[in-house]
Amino acid sequence: MADVSLAGIGKCFGPVEAVRDLSLSIADGEFVVLLGPTGAGKTTTLRLIAGLERPDRGSVAIRGRDVTAEVPADRDVAFVFQQYSLYPHLSVYDNLAFPLRSPAHRMDEALIRRRVQQVAELLHIAQKLGNRATALSGGEMQRVAIGRALVREPAVYLMDEPLSSLDAKLRAELRLELKRIQRELGTTILYVTHDQIEAMTMADRIGVMSEGELIQLGTPRDIYERPQNAYVASRLGMPAINLVPAEALAGQSPPPEARTVGLRTEHIRIFSADHSRPRAWVSWVEHLGDQNHVHLRLDTHSLVTLADPAQELKAGDQVSLEFREPLYFDQRGNRIVTQGWPA
């Protein structure tokens, strides 16, 4: 049984169509990540499920019950916002206990203490329980905000970029923690982000959104290796996929309908210059900290690939390229399924 299902949802704000004909089912215990740029409709989708917005069309069901007309409090969802909002006059402990003390979820104080302690340890804020919420750093406040959702056990957790305000180390830690918690507790999570690493590492399935539409839904490997179109291909991969006109790859015999070729690092082999293969120049090698990118010039096109640590390249080097099983896209940007390449 699907824990959450959206059927034919539409939502407009004035002339802006924020969500268009969106259907999506999230299974019990599944971690689904909606990925897309600002304005794609991700947050609106979350708010529609939470009941913070009413859809113009379509229906929302949670645990098989149509909740389209219900108020947020009746829906059994927990929402974690991007901008944390805590009660400044309460301690961390009381902030975490708050959802458990509300009249709708009244709970025994001893049980509350156990839940709060458990969640605080999970999020590494156990030593701060006595602090006032205002005496915390930004990162700590965000962990309390996440913790306030985790103390409850709703049908579904809705999370709107909950990690984006944290430092990279903490973000990576909490990413793993969230995934572990979700797996262990079997919780259902719908998570919104534009960070592809969060999507790739946490999601059971990723939904790629653009301009209010769900373009593709699939496992991370599906989305990365078999993108439906050039837009989806460009959302995943670091460095981003290189999209060049098909005629730039002379001698590669692309399918006749191909207009654009998509080249990722794994499709490009770099050799020392020879006569039989297309030649390119290294424009520069960019050091980004966690990755080094090689910028190549092939005729008038520029290509960016991930540097192979074993291959020392420097600006001005002449190299030969070989392309292996790149992705091909037709005039409308849809990927062409070629033989010898998984459909």
Add this chain to the structure above:
Amino acid sequence: MAEIRLEQVVKSFGTFSAVKGVDFTVDHASFFVILGPSGCGKTTTLRMIAGLELPTCGRILLDGDDVTALPASARDIAFVFQLFALYPHMNVRQNMGFPLRCQNLPRAEIKTSVEEAAKLLRIDHLLERRVGGLSGGDRQRVALGRAIVRRPKAFLMDEPLGALDAEFRRLMCGELRELHDRIEATSIYITHDQLEAMAMADRIAVMNQGRVEQIGTPQEIYDRPRTMFVADFIGAPPMSFLHVHTSLRRGDRILMIDGAPVEMPEVFEDRLEGKFALGVRPENVAFADSSQLRGQVIGAEYLGTTQIVTVTTASGQVRARLPSGNLVQVGETVGLKLRSDRLSLFDAASGDALSSSLQAGGRHG
């Protein structure tokens, strides 16, 4: 333009020491980033430079002049806050001109300064707009504009992009650095985001618990971390450590780990028996059957082009960044080959890097 120098600056709040003796010099027209986790003292340091806090001891020099005791208004420094506050009832032009009107400058001069600043920030087409209807990025540009109009000697920025959504942050990074280059002002920028620091800084100071752990170019900080804290804070995923108990002699180039010889940069000091940690970044780890250093695969995170594979050895966990095409089975035993010229060796007790051919200059990658 200005040079900013901090000498043994300390700040205590009651019994709590927020900043414990910080020294650094920010050169004329350079972009200096203070990077560290929340609570490391970076904002307090910045507030002392701005004159919003008085140091408990130490000196702050602006172009050689001691400004330690001068109030903020007398320092000719502009401060851009994390949560930029614009006046909602004023339009962009009035918001940007506000600091100049407070100084009672002639109208014509204000007009010229505001329009120049707006052009620099490419928001000249928005001057007559109300700030309420602007996008987050444009609001941030207006806030920057309000700092720029005064043409101060230096800009201090406290996570100015923290309130923006992260996709937009990337874009603004490039824009801020470009703006810095155009106006040639000295900038000090505070962040906990290593990507922002790497993308913008001429030099980075990494802070932890009130102290500066290391100052250097982004590449130095990444390739030759001076402490285990820096090694662990920078990089995604961060450096992995293999722990050994041994003694070291000047000239050593081999470290025995779990009975396997591992080649490393030449050690330049003698050390008595103790605990040490060999640090390796994920991209400098490869699998090699022939290697005697063995471990068991406990997990793989698929990232598309690459995957991060975590391997446990008797001496610690190692993360490797490998092509996704390499098939890796959880549970299998693999040999690990570490790239010898990129390894860092630390004293595990103090966390400090040992002097070695890597630390002595090594090679730029």
